[in-house]
Amino acid sequence: xxxxxxxxxxSADDPYTxxxxxxxxxxxxxxxxxxxGVLDVGDIERxxxxxxxxxxxxxxxxxxxxxxxxxxxxxxxxxxxxLADALGERRDRDVSIAALETIRASMAAPDRPGIDSLIxxxxxxxxxxxxxxARFLAEDKxxxxxxxxxxxxxxxxxxxxxxxELPRIHIAGEAA
Amino acid sequence: MKARRVKRLDPDVSLxxxxxxxxxxxxxxxxxxxxxxxxxxxxxxxxxxxxxxKRLRYILEATGFCFGKPAQTAARRARDxxxxxxxxxxxxxxxxxxxxxxxxxxxxxAGALREKAGDARALDPALAARARHRTAYxxxxxxxxxxxARRGLLFxxxxxxxRAQEGAGTWDRLDxxxxxxxxxxxxxxxxxxxxxxxxRELEEAERKARRAAAELAAAADYPITDRTSGTYPDR
Numbered sequence: 001x002x003x004x005x006x007x008x009x010x011s012a013d014d015p016y017t018x019x020x021x022x023x024x025x026x027x028x029x030x031x032x033x034x035x036x037g038v039l040d041v042g043d044i045e046r047x048x049x050x051x052x053x054x055x056x057x058x059x060x061x062x063x064x065x066x067x068x069x070x071x072x073x074x075x076x077x078x079x080x081x082x083l084a085d086a087l088g089e090r091r092d093r094d095v096s097i098a099a100l101e102t103i104r105a106s107m108a109a110p111d112r113p114g115i116d117s118l119i120x121x122x123x124x125x126x127x128x129x130x131x132x133x134a135r136f137l138a139e140d141k142x143x144x145x146x147x148x149x150x151x152x153x154x155x156x157x158x159x160x161x162x163x164x165e166l167p168r169i170h171i172a173g174e175a176a
Numbered sequence: 177m178k179a180r181r182v183k184r185l186d187p188d189v190s191l192x193x194x195x196x197x198x199x200x201x202x203x204x205x206x207x208x209x210x211x212x213x214x215x216x217x218x219x220x221x222x223x224x225x226x227x228x229x230k231r232l233r234y235i236l237e238a239t240g241f242c243f244g245k246p247a248q249t250a251a252r253r254a255r256d257x258x259x260x261x262x263x264x265x266x267x268x269x270x271x272x273x274x275x276x277x278x279x280x281x282x283x284x285x286a287g288a289l290r291e292k293a294g295d296a297r298a299l300d301p302a303l304a305a306r307a308r309h310r311t312a313y314x315x316x317x318x319x320x321x322x323x324x325a326r327r328g329l330l331f332x333x334x335x336x337x338x339r340a341q342e343g344a345g346t347w348d349r350l351d352x353x354x355x356x357x358x359x360x361x362x363x364x365x366x367x368x369x370x371x372x373x374x375x376r377e378l379e380e381a382e383r384k385a386r387r388a389a390a391e392l393a394a395a396a397d398y399p400i401t402d403r404t405s406g407t408y409p410d411r
Binding site: 004007010011012013014015016017018019020023055056059060062063065066067092095096099100103107110111112113114115116117118121157 | 179185186187188189190191192193194195198230231234235237238239241242266269270273274277281309311312313314315316317318319322
């Protein structure tokens with residue numbers, strides 16, 4: 001599992017809103033960085049890493065909820081949750097198939113057909129989950145999500161004396 | 177499971193103070209599932225504890241540095257707990273999935289047998305011996321036994337892990353670190369308030385002194401002294 005990226009320049013004394021923009025910015029970057037190769041069912045860790053990235057991002061959005069315009073926050077959370085759910089559907093099948101293949105290897109030959117039949121069923125479900133996930137990972141969809149998150153961060157409710165010091169995230173280039 | 181609401185979050189105060197409030201609620205939330213989740217049959221409470229451990233882990237990943245070593249240790253342990261409960265949850269998902277699969281195979285085989293029987297008055301048992309999925313049932317039953325036993329083993333590990341953390345004081349130390357930080361913040365704020373009050377009192381006292389001096393000077397019909405130079409204007 002990918003470790004959480006450190007948050008550069010984060011301090012305990014940071015005003016909450018400034019910390020929010022720093023942390024959410026990094027978490028969005030993590031999400032984008034893990035988007036490549038996710039549809040490859042031959043490497044199930046990629047989907048796992050992206051799923052964990054969505055969880056970290058959702059956690060950050062929930063933790064720092066009071067810092068953002070509430071309507072924009074709700075919309076962003078909904079979009080991230082939809083993506084997370086799609087990743088979860090794929091991940092559940094990946095985990096089950098991997099577990100069954102390990103168990104199968106230790107089973108007696110007469111016991112294997114039953115497990116094979118279940119694996120076949122799960123492979124079909126995995127394929128359907130992958131197709132659904134592909135719709136979320138289309139470049140334009142991902143770019144739209146990033147724009148939405150970028151605007152959310154830019155719209156953070158900041159005290160007047162903080163305005164000039166706010167960091168900004170630049171995601172559009174990273175998504176390509 | 178809906179997360180408990182964290183009260184008194186304030187965008188205008190520090191990360192540390194808000195994080196302390198969130199960690200405190202998330203930790204209490206996770207621990208609140210302990211009595212129920214320690215019952216092996218209560219998979220709902222175990223699932224809720226897993227979600228709560230996940231929430232605690234993610235807030236500690238981002239803000240644990242505010243609370244020192246107890247937070248680092250608790251973050252690792254919350255991750256371990258989440259992993260263990262996650263494996264148990266995988267078993268809880270797998271068991272009904274196997275049952276559903278067996279039921280589906282049975283329906284399919286029975287339907288096919290019925291079709292083959294046609295208008296016969298009795299069903300020939302030999303037809304069942306040729307059922308399409310006849311070789312699958314045995315392995316699936318063995319798999320059910322395996323997953324059920326694995327769940328039991330994982331539960332015992334979870335129980336031992338939970339008791340070890342309670343015994344080692346992992347959660348208590350985090351709780352104390354967070355409470356201590358909130359107490360320090362409160363004390364600092366009180367001290368700042370006392371300084372502010374003292375400053376105001378001093379200003380007020382100076383204002384009163386100036387007013388008294390002015391009144392005194394007016395009463396004596398004598399020009400007030402220039403306090404900074406200490407000189408008197410010419411009469």
